[in-house]
Amino acid sequence: MCRPASLLGRRRAMKSGSARVGFQAGLIASAAAGLVMLFARLAWGITTVPELVLDQSTRAVPPTVFAFVLDRLQFAAKPLTLGAIVIGQLLVGGALGVLYEWRMAATLDRPATSRRALVIATAGVLWAFTVLAVLPLAGAGIFGSALAEGPLAVSATLLVAVVVFALVLALLAEWATVPGVQPAEPSALTRRSFLRALATGSVAVVAAGFALRALSLVSANASATQSSRRPTASLPPEVTPTKDFYVVSKNFGDPVVDEATWKLEITGLVENPVTLTYAQLTALPAVDDTVTLECISNEVGGNLISNARWRGVRFRELLALAKPKPGVRKVVLVGADNYDDSIAFDRAMSPANLLAWEMNGEKLTPSHGFPARLLVPGIYGMKNVKWVTKINLVDYDYKGFWQVRGWSDEAYIKTMSRIDVPGAVTTLPEGQTMVGGIAFSGDRGISQVEVSVDDGKTWKRATVGRPLSPYSWVLWALDWPATPGRYPLLVRAYDGSGAPQDSTSVESFPDGASGYHSIVVNIQPAQT
Structure with missing residues (x-):
């Protein structure tokens, strides 16, 4: 049977730009689905698919590589990795948009119900694939049964997200290519130009929102951890205020x-x-x-x-x-x-x-x-x-x-000590100078703290404060009669049994860092 010339023309027109239109529509639809998941995360605490993929993907990274990246990027590691996964989700959405657009071309000579069936089928297949394949592979179990939120909440949220994805994809793809009445060429160009702008804007909004969230996380974590270290010439409080207590979390x-x-x-x-x-x-x-x-x-x-x-x-x-x-x-x-x-x-x-x-x-x-x-x-x-x-x-x-x-299972705390005073101030006038900080060895207590002002050649015994409990850090201090010169200061502690702090410089992976903390202090002559 011969097809109408108008239909053949429409198909040829679609083929020339279908991939581009489908990709743009898929980007927008994926961004809309992501916003649904984000809303559910903020409103009800439903874990998002990118978060699950992030957690699972770290298992595939060799422990030494994981530790290297974490050590170098610090609090930025998690937002940056999750950002890459979100971008991947958008690109997958774009690829699905291309496939949808090509499939839609085959329904142009059929009733509109065929295109609606395609939308329903798209949503159903995506939802089934996500809850039966993606979630188990991400360690969340079928339908999210391994998550604390429960399978009903997780699968329902994902159903809404894929329905939104399918509807937005279908509406945008059909609007750009099958308007019902064959548009004049300027109109078609206007629609596709608008779709391109909308796709760009959607990605920009998602990227901007993600960047703001990532920056807020990095800033909050950095503020919380930096506040426990006082750069001014005073010791930290024995009890850390809750707002200043350090925060570390695997979660976005x-x-x-x-x-x-x-x-x-x-x-x-x-x-x-x-x-x-x-x-x-x-x-x-x-x-x-x-x-x-x-x-x-x-x-x-x-x-x-x-x-x-x-x-x-x-x-x-x-x-x-x-x-x-x-x-x-x-x-x-x-x-x-x-x-x-x-x-x-x-x-x-x-x-x-x-x-x-x-x-x-x-x-x-x-x-x-x-x-x-x-x-x-x-x-x-x-x-x-x-x-x-x-x-x-x-x-x-x-x-x-x-x-x-790859991190330690026993995770016993190593003896540590830190110089907080003089802190960030590295140039001081000569005279009596206080050097002080904290020392800690888990549940073993601290029996002694020593300070060296000559890079470890000799050591001076510091005064150690009384701990608030057998499981708390101690504050220590040393009065040092400083004379003009440049001094490398080191500190070391001994636990309650008298065992010395390990002097070997080791990074934190896999069972905690070790080594002596050191700073350099310049002492200037007193002005007359």
């Missing part, structure tokens, strides 16, 4: 947990599985303690260390409610952000550990793990899980989020 957006609906489950090898509401948790017998947290990524002389007063229940008493069975090897903790880690059962049963719900006399803030976070003195902060929703007792060697990426 941390979860905001609803106190009314939050529940804590204790499951696994237990005789009595337990589920607690926030009210039930906080009604348990509470204790107060002062505990210092340090990030395993903290560099020598770095700022990723802070001290706070905490209130919570003894972790072993919490576990006792569930009556652990014999043979438990690890205690696995999972957060509302799906972060997971584990500690050895013997370590978990230490009386020093807390599941805390207060920090410095107030409820935990969202960035510090509200409604509950783990505190295990003596191990680095990555294992002190925040936003805890599940505690699972297992009989095997469970590896958590960072362990599968």
Whole structure:
């Protein structure tokens, strides 16, 4: 059967620019779907597909490469990587737009219902592929069953996102190429020009929004960690204000947990599985303690260390409610952000550990793990899980989020010391000068701190303050009669057993940094 000449002409016209039009429409549709996911993330805490891909992709990177990138980019590493994934999502949307446009060309000689069927089929195939293939490959399980938000919320959000993608793609592609009445050429050019501008604008809006969010994250993290290090000539406060306490997170957006609906489950090898509401948790017998947290990524002389007063229940008493069975090897903790880690059962049963719900006399803030976070003195902060929703007792060697990426599982805190005074001031007048800072060795205490003003040739004993608890840092100070000259200052500490701080300079990956912190001070003659 011969096709009408007008139809053949329309098809030839579509082929000449279909790929370009489809790609532009796909970009816009992908941006619209991304905005749906972003809205769900901000409103209800639904994890987005780019975040899942980010988490899973880091598993494929060799640990040494991952550590190198993290060490060099610091807080910018996460936003930059996620940005690359978002760009990839937009490009995939553009490629799908090209395929859709080509397929739509085959429906021009059919009723409009055929094109509507194509839209429905596109949405259905994309949704099924995402929930049955992409989510499991990203570690989220079928329909998002492994995520704390639950499969219904995750799959429903993705359904809305793919429907928006399909509708926007179909409307824009058809509007640009099949207006119903064959347009004059200037009109067609105007529509396609407008589509190009819209595609460019959509990508620019998404990029700008992402850049602002990334910059805000970098700025917030940098501010939080820099504030614990005082550049002026004074020691840091013994207790770090909550607003200044360092923050490190794997997330692009941390979860905001609803106190009314939050529940804590204790499951696994237990005789009595337990589920607690926030009210039930906080009604348990509470204790107060002062505990210092340090990030395993903290560099020598770095700022990723802070001290706070905490209130919570003894972790072993919490576990006792569930009556652990014999043979438990690890205690696995999972957060509302799906972060997971584990500690050895013997370590978990230490009386020093807390599941805390207060920090410095107030409820935990969202960035510090509200409604509950783990505190295990003596191990680095990555294992002190925040936003805890599940505690699972297992009989095997469970590896958590960072362990599968090559970081230490034991994560014992190394003895460290830092010079805070003189701090950033490197030129001082001669005379009596105070040198001071902090020292910390996890749950082992600090017995002595020494300072060298001649690059380690000789050492002077500093005065060490009384710790606020066996698990907190100490402040130290030395009065130094400084004479004119250039002085390389070093500090070293000894833990409670008398073991010296490791002088070997080692980067943080995989089990924490070591080495002596040093600064250079210029002493000028007193002016007469």
